[in-house]
Amino acid sequence: MEIDPLNPPGSDDAPATADARARRLNTWVAVTVALLATFMGICKVKDDNLVQAMQQAQADKLDHWSFYQARNIRQEVAQGALDQLLATQASEPAATRAALAPVVARYQALVADQKTKKDSLRVAADVDQRTYDALNYRDDQFDLSDALTALAISLLALTSLTQKRWLFGIAMIATVLGVVMGLAGLAGWHIHPAALTQMLS
Numbered sequence: 001m002e003i004d005p006l007n008p009p010g011s012d013d014a015p016a017t018a019d020a021r022a023r024r025l026n027t028w029v030a031v032t033v034a035l036l037a038t039f040m041g042i043c044k045v046k047d048d049n050l051v052q053a054m055q056q057a058q059a060d061k062l063d064h065w066s067f068y069q070a071r072n073i074r075q076e077v078a079q080g081a082l083d084q085l086l087a088t089q090a091s092e093p094a095a096t097r098a099a100l101a102p103v104v105a106r107y108q109a110l111v112a113d114q115k116t117k118k119d120s121l122r123v124a125a126d127v128d129q130r131t132y133d134a135l136n137y138r139d140d141q142f143d144l145s146d147a148l149t150a151l152a153i154s155l156l157a158l159t160s161l162t163q164k165r166w167l168f169g170i171a172m173i174a175t176v177l178g179v180v181m182g183l184a185g186l187a188g189w190h191i192h193p194a195a196l197t198q199m200l201s
Contacts (some may be wrong), residue, residue, distance in 0.1 A: 082108060
């Protein structure tokens with residue numbers, strides 16, 4: 001058997017090894033992209049539900065503040081009428097004062113009732129704001145997760161094109177951070193890079 005000097009033994013092994021590595025890297029990229037896309041879909045469903053709850057909390061807060069203003073106006077009108085009745089009652093003779101007493105009592109009760117209802121509406125509006133803030137905190141987590149996983153998928157696409165293993169490592173950093181932020185949103189963990197979210201807001 002003659003040996004070809006232009007094609008020494010074992011020279012075919014190098015391309016086969018390179019092809020095997022490329023296929024293996026592309027498999028890892030494909031699996032990672034599929035898992036990330038699934039995770040993003042799950043997070044998207046939860047995030048959409050949070051956004052709907054945020055919109056409801058915002059609408060409830062606006063309704064409560066509107067009712068608060070209406071109760072405040074009613075209280076002010078009733079207080080004005082009560083002040084006028086008290087002034088009239090003070091200047092009238094005793095018989096007339098006695099006749100005005102039930103009307104004065106009714107207006108005093110109306111003022112107290114409107115104040116109580118107004119205060120309860122203020123408390124409800126404050127609760128709505130706290131609910132909105134808590135939901136927005138988790139929405140920020142999902143937004144960061146979405147951005148990081150999108151970055152990871154982009155880096156994985158570049159990895160597949162360039163076949164650079166170090167690029168896959170960088171993509172995995174973005175993947176891990178994105179998954180952690182998504183899990184924080186899903187599980188209610190208190191992980192929230194406030195400086196980053198304020199910069200992006």
